[in-house]
Amino acid sequence: MNTQTVSSPSGPVVHLSHDVDSQARDVADMVAEGLRTALAERPRATLVVSGGKTPVGMWQILRRCPLDWSRVDVTLADERWVPPDDPASNEGLVRQHLLQDEAAQARWVPLYMPAEQSGGTVDAAPTLLEPRLASLLQWPADVVLLGMGADGHTASWFPGDPLPDDGRLCFAVPAPRAPNVPVPRLSLSPAALLSARCLIVQLQGRDKEAVLMQALKPPQNTDGQSLDERLPIRRALWAPGVTCHVFYAAG
Template identity: 40%
Template sequence: MNLIEYADREMMMMSLANILAGELGGVLRQTGRASLSVPGGTTPGPVFDLLSAVDLDWRNVAVFLNDERWVGEDSPRSNTRLLRQRLLQNKAAAAQLIPLFAEGVAQPEDALARLSDGIAPHLPISVLLLGMGADMHTASLFPGADRLAEALADAAPAVLPMRAEGAGEPRITLTAPVLRGALHTHILITGADKRAALERAANLPEDQAPVRIVLADATIHWAE
């Protein structure tokens, strides 16, 4: 685990956006295409704003979420809605959005094959940005979730539905093999509580601290 501490959040967001852009650019130059997987929530919003203005070959970048709540984009809780508002703007508007939600489908299980097929051509993930909750979940891999053991298994499919106490709506999430397979992995956290949770996670089993699945190869970006 490589931990970078920043003097303030603004500096962290600027530095992280530059790092992600550099890694995407490197993959694009090598292979002609790249994939970027990002978290929802409000914390990465400033990174998205900065990244959206970067001059990259966005037409050859596939963008998809780490996870999504099973709600439509008309809901304020939609991660896809946030992605469109903050990242898929300016120059990054040319990127290809790979959905993790299917309109008109009542539950994620009914769209699993379609969503898996959409993700598959863009694996391994070129650049992965994750968040982490104070409960040490990442993506929608929550401690105690109904299909956590399946999602952590080496043979897990690319995406799985997930339900957990405290998660609210049913979720769809990338699974452990997909997250571990990323070429470049970053975790963005803020505040003393998440720093303490991260340190606890390093000494706990994966089912208690799912973020641990990526800690060995991740760069952690933290500011108070």
């Protein structure tokens, strides 16, 4: 890897990338290796990705990797409740930048449901999606790739919002406050995302560095649960029994 790696015995492993291009290559390598390992052990592999601009360069590398993509199932960590042709749709980004070339053979499992299936609102979607996600995807997921917003959110886990800890796979999220896109969302839960065999957080930009440094403080050096509530990304970084790999590039 073209990175500097910093780790601690019981916390996340941080990979400090020289630039966004080398970061994209390094993350793609780790994702591809996680999928190869899964496919060598099981009939199918599950890849969970996050939307936004950060993973686009990585997707464009990953989609050309020589894998048996026909045995890979791909879904999102969260989705804005808009149709795939809406500019705010994460599904639209994935279809455009990941499900191309070799990865076009992968099976896509969407989170968004059209109005004729969901009644037009996200509130009914979790009940309808839960059995579909449970039956079509392998849990725990083989690779989960998360991002982080400048406010410390990940997936659609926003500061101060309660998260389900009852084992469900997904839940509805009200429209968040600006500067996040103000539309309702469907998010995978801690139970779905934090049990991953390979858990990765990819982020870029100096505007996120201070938040990341705060989130990387070990639990015993913080004010406890209140910091976790303010910075939901900590749920991923310090997930019990899981080594989270954090890839950061300043720009």
